[in-house]
Amino acid sequence: MNLPDEISSYLKSVFEESRNPLCFLIDRDFALLDWWGFSEAYGYKNLQSGASILDHAPFLFGMLGSKTEVLPFVTTPTGGTVEVHILPHKRRFFVILLSATRDHDTHQQRQQTANELKLLHATQRQLITRQRTLIGELVEAKAELDHRRREAERSNANKNQFIAMMTHEFRTPLSSIINYADLALEADTSEADGRKSSEAIARASRHLLNLVETVLHEARLEAGHLKLRERSFNVQELLDDLSTILAPLAAEKGIAYATYLEDNVPAVLYADDVCLRQILINLLGNAIKFTETGGVSMEVAWSDSQLLIAVNDSGPGIDLADQERIFGAYQRAERADALSQPGSGLGLTITIELTRLMQGHFDLDSEPGRGCKASLRVPAKPSSMPSEDDVVLPAPAVELDAEGTATILLCDDDEDLIDLAEYYLQRAGYGLLVARDGEEAVEKALQYSPDLILMDINTPRLSGADAARQLREAGFSAPVVALTASDVRKLDQRDFTVSLRKPIQMPRLLAEIRRHLR
Amino acid sequence: MNQVNSKVCVVGDFAVGKTSTVERFVNNHFSDKYLTTIGVKVDTAEVDLTQDLKLKLILWDIAGTTEFKHVEMAYLRGMSGYILVADGTRLTTISAARELKTQIEATHGELPFVFLLNKSDLQHAWEVSDRQREKLVNEFSSELFVTSAKTGDHVAGAIARLAELIAERELFGPQ
Numbered sequence A: 001m002n003l004p005d006e007i008s009s010y011l012k013s014v015f016e017e018s019r020n021p022l023c024f025l026i027d028r029d030f031a032l033l034d035w036w037g038f039s040e041a042y043g044y045k046n047l048q049s050g051a052s053i054l055d056h057a058p059f060l061f062g063m064l065g066s067k068t069e070v071l072p073f074v075t076t077p078t079g080g081t082v083e084v085h086i087l088p089h090k091r092r093f094f095v096i097l098l099s100a101t102r103d104h105d106t107h108q109q110r111q112q113t114a115n116e117l118k119l120l121h122a123t124q125r126q127l128i129t130r131q132r133t134l135i136g137e138l139v140e141a142k143a144e145l146d147h148r149r150r151e152a153e154r155s156n157a158n159k160n161q162f163i164a165m166m167t168h169e170f171r172t173p174l175s176s177i178i179n180y181a182d183l184a185l186e187a188d189t190s191e192a193d194g195r196k197s198s199e200a201i202a203r204a205s206r207h208l209l210n211l212v213e214t215v216l217h218e219a220r221l222e223a224g225h226l227k228l229r230e231r232s233f234n235v236q237e238l239l240d241d242l243s244t245i246l247a248p249l250a251a252e253k254g255i256a257y258a259t260y261l262e263d264n265v266p267a268v269l270y271a272d273d274v275c276l277r278q279i280l281i282n283l284l285g286n287a288i289k290f291t292e293t294g295g296v297s298m299e300v301a302w303s304d305s306q307l308l309i310a311v312n313d314s315g316p317g318i319d320l321a322d323q324e325r326i327f328g329a330y331q332r333a334e335r336a337d338a339l340s341q342p343g344s345g346l347g348l349t350i351t352i353e354l355t356r357l358m359q360g361h362f363d364l365d366s367e368p369g370r371g372c373k374a375s376l377r378v379p380a381k382p383s384s385m386p387s388e389d390d391v392v393l394p395a396p397a398v399e400l401d402a403e404g405t406a407t408i409l410l411c412d413d414d415e416d417l418i419d420l421a422e423y424y425l426q427r428a429g430y431g432l433l434v435a436r437d438g439e440e441a442v443e444k445a446l447q448y449s450p451d452l453i454l455m456d457i458n459t460p461r462l463s464g465a466d467a468a469r470q471l472r473e474a475g476f477s478a479p480v481v482a483l484t485a486s487d488v489r490k491l492d493q494r495d496f497t498v499s500l501r502k503p504i505q506m507p508r509l510l511a512e513i514r515r516h517l518r
Numbered sequence B: 001m002n003q004v005n006s007k008v009c010v011v012g013d014f015a016v017g018k019t020s021t022v023e024r025f026v027n028n029h030f031s032d033k034y035l036t037t038i039g040v041k042v043d044t045a046e047v048d049l050t051q052d053l054k055l056k057l058i059l060w061d062i063a064g065t066t067e068f069k070h071v072e073m074a075y076l077r078g079m080s081g082y083i084l085v086a087d088g089t090r091l092t093t094i095s096a097a098r099e100l101k102t103q104i105e106a107t108h109g110e111l112p113f114v115f116l117l118n119k120s121d122l123q124h125a126w127e128v129s130d131r132q133r134e135k136l137v138n139e140f141s142s143e144l145f146v147t148s149a150k151t152g153d154h155v156a157g158a159i160a161r162l163a164e165l166i167a168e169r170e171l172f173g174p175q
């Protein structure tokens, strides 16, 4: 169909009204050659032939090429939004501008809504992320704080228990050493008594040395700085030392203690004996602690440049779950438990750590009700000469005089202290009764009515404090002197006349006895 | 005085501050109101390069996008350099800028550009960590500018740097 002229011109007028077409003819250098159309609609007031079009239409810069270009929405500060068509024509260019403001605005509104929605989502996402991070940080911070607090509490408790235990453990051998040294230095001591004293001093010193080593080990282990210190040592002596420390503990519980050393074990070995001693004290100490009937034995053998040691006990045994736990993570809580038991050693977990350090192997074979066998295998080298480590103690000053006729009841489970007291008190003319635990003390006190009681606080079966209270309640009125290795402040002043702190100096004890008997 | 014309496109994701940056540079003005750009907004500004040489920048502020479609490709025609804009409060706009740069390099080869990490005034909502910023510095070195169209921080400096790069290239050719 051919459009009638009037329709064509109608269409043209509609198009021109809505789109305000403007047409430039320009050359390659943007010189305006001619134009046609609605220039005022775009703010183009004084167009001039030959002038550069760029001042009016800067967007044409860079756009002239060999192909037709259509730019749908071009907005300029002065001209509003236009649709630009660039048509190359015989080395010149026709540029057609059509008003696009109305279209632009519809587009703009639609896009605006979409973008704002996207921004909202982005903000939301950020808020959620930030919230999550904050919550995460909060949880982490709280966990960290809790952890630190627990650590602090635990390490504090550990230290306190450790110090309490060590104070107690140190005082007993120290008091023995001081008193036996006093005794040995006395002018009228017989040769036999002097020798007995020296032996007791040596025994107590070795025990003390062991304790010191234990503390040092513990400290170094704690700091993670434990290093092996190998040296030559005599195996039999090591076993003797262990017996000195542990046999009395077994005897106290009425169980057997035995050591077997096989013939082929080299007499002198080169290894870290301090470490080994610590391991064995722990193993034997534990075995004794948990065994109520039967006994504990240690077998020492030698094979393939390794010391093979088995510690057997007839205790209750360890069930599999507990074995797991022992071999599992190094648990501080359990160590605190182990420490709170005086003289019990420092727990199997430390034993395992130390064995590892010695590049040895440790194993447990146990079933509930069938005892326990702990096997230890540590590498060592046969050696010839043991290294000497001497313990030198300063000699205490002595000043002693004694008299009296009264009867004194001594309640203590430390045989060395009993020996000493026997010697001094009898020499001073006192009659002496001995009780080895709290119950015995109550019995004997009520039966024989002594003039004074020396009461160790840390006694088996019934504690000294409870024994004293029972006696007071039963009407016992003579002086009761507390002998204590630990904190004296906890004692009830009504039950005890006075407290003496161990280690006890015999002259001081005699002076106190004299004072309270008057 | 001599004057050289130069077309520069401003590209980046939506709402990163392209229009605001141009508005700050050309009219030293800023508006908090967001009015998204449709198509392209063309503006001009002059930068003095030397005492007798001026660069007339024809700035094409192109509608925000993460990828150029056919029509937008036409907008890029004949440009001498470009300004990548990202929004420091939205990490995704950084990868969008990287994408656009890759696309430009594929069609136009290496051209002078500057990278604007915009909205530096919004510290409380800033999403770019120090580590990420360091990475950007390594990636874009002296072409990276942390700007604020709102306060005007480093906007003029960034565009001056781009003008320099363009002048070097236009006058002495690509290295």
Ligand SMILES: Nc1nc2c(ncn2[C@@H]2O[C@H](COP(=O)(O)OP(=O)(O)OP(=O)(O)O)[C@@H](O)[C@H]2O)c(=O)[nH]1
Residues within 6 Å of the ligand: A115, B012, B013, B014, B015, B016, B017, B018, B019, B020, B021, B031, B032, B033, B034, B035, B036, B037, B038, B062, B063, B064, B065, B118, B119, B120, B121, B122, B147, B148, B149, B150, B151
């Ligand atoms: N605080 C702050 N806001 C800014 C800054 N730059 C831009 N804005 C705001 O961010 C929003 C978007 O800014 P525009 O300049 O329109 O962003 P655009 O990149 O042109 O966005 P499109 O045109 O949609 O692609 C507006 O609300 C601006 O006010 C800035 O440096 N600081």
Ligand SMILES: [Mg+2]
Residues within 6 Å of the ligand: B018, B019, B020, B035, B036, B037, B061, B062, B063, B064
């Ligand atoms: Mg915009």
